[in-house]
Amino acid sequence: xxxxxxxxxxxxxxxxxxxxxxxxxxxxxxxxxxxxxxxxxxxxxxxxxxxxxxxxxxxxxxxxxxxxxxxxxxxxxxxxxxxxxxxxxxxxxxxxxxxxxxxxxxxxxxxxxxxxxxxxxxxxxxxxxxxxxxxxxxxxxxxxxxxxxxxxxxxxxxxxxxxxxxxxxxxxxxxxxxxxxxxxxxxxxxxxxxxxxxxxxxxxxxxxxxxxxxxxxxxxxxxxxxxxxxxxxxxxxxxxx
Numbered sequence: 001x002x003x004x005x006x007x008x009x010x011x012x013x014x015x016x017x018x019x020x021x022x023x024x025x026x027x028x029x030x031x032x033x034x035x036x037x038x039x040x041x042x043x044x045x046x047x048x049x050x051x052x053x054x055x056x057x058x059x060x061x062x063x064x065x066x067x068x069x070x071x072x073x074x075x076x077x078x079x080x081x082x083x084x085x086x087x088x089x090x091x092x093x094x095x096x097x098x099x100x101x102x103x104x105x106x107x108x109x110x111x112x113x114x115x116x117x118x119x120x121x122x123x124x125x126x127x128x129x130x131x132x133x134x135x136x137x138x139x140x141x142x143x144x145x146x147x148x149x150x151x152x153x154x155x156x157x158x159x160x161x162x163x164x165x166x167x168x169x170x171x172x173x174x175x176x177x178x179x180x181x182x183x184x185x186x187x188x189x190x191x192x193x194x195x196x197x198x199x200x201x202x203x204x205x206x207x208x209x210x211x212x213x214x215x216x217x218x219x220x221x222x223x224x225x226x227x228x229x230x231x232x233x234x235x236x237x238x239x240x241x
Contacts (some may be wrong), residue, residue: 028084031103031120037094045091052092063093070102079110097127101134108141117141132161136168143175151175170197173207183211 027033041049052062070085086102093099104120107113121138124130139154155172158165173188186208192199 028087029080031083031087031106031116032090033087039091041091048088049092059092060096063089063096063099066092067096067098067102074102074105079106082106083110095127097124097130097134100124100127101130101137104134104141105137114145132158132165132168135161136165136171139168140171143171143178146178148175148179164195166195167192167197169195170199173199173203177203177207182207183213186211186213 027035033039039045049059052059066085066089070082070089073079073081073085082102083106086099086106089096090099090103100120101124104117104124107117107120118141121134121141124134125138135154135158139151139158142148142151142154152172152175155168155175158168169188169192173185173192176182176185176188186204189199189204189207193204
């Protein structure tokens with residue numbers, strides 16, 4: 001899911017913890033319908049749930065379908081559609097951690113509400129089965145507000161859950177850059193490139209130059225090369241027999 005960071009950039013630091021004036025939004029466009037998790041089901045809600053059950057589907061399965069649509073809308077910066085579907089998914093399955101992840105991103109990108117965003121990130125990570133991407137998004141949020149150690153913990157957690165967690169390495173590289181740890185930034189930027197993370201090409205070369213390292217893959221040491229050399233020799237011997 002590459003789109004999480006499309007509008008989630010450092011410029012938000014200017015606004016994240018500043019009270020913003022927003023036009024009045026309908027409940028369907030406010031996280032948790034603006035009820036802090038205590039929404040009373042309307043007749044329309046009940047009819048929606050009844051139609052799902054009549055179709056032989058579970059609330060959880062429909063919530064997952066809604067999440068796919070919500071992320072697609074978010075990726076197009078269609079926050080109105082995205083938040084409505086995040087809300088519907090949450091209504092059907094309050095234990096769906098990815099719905100809270102969505103609330104956190106909407107609070108960050110659309111509302112510039114840092115406190116709300118952090119609250120939803122924390123809730124998301126308490127839910128079973130939440131995507132590793134939630135840890136990546138939270139890690140990015142944390143380094144943007146200069147909580148570097150906490151950010152690293154979240155990003156490494158994402159990688160422990162999924163070795164290919166998108167943008168985890170790119171964000172770790174950025175943290176080391178912020179700390180002027182050039183060689184570490186270079187190493188993680190190389191990994192980010194190999195993982196096809198979102199990263200400016202010049203960033204890798206700049207970090208590696210400052211760190212005195214090559215921008216390409218690290219050279220294979222003699223010790224690492226020996227097993228491979230032995231395997232090649234063995235295969236050649238078998239081929240000549």
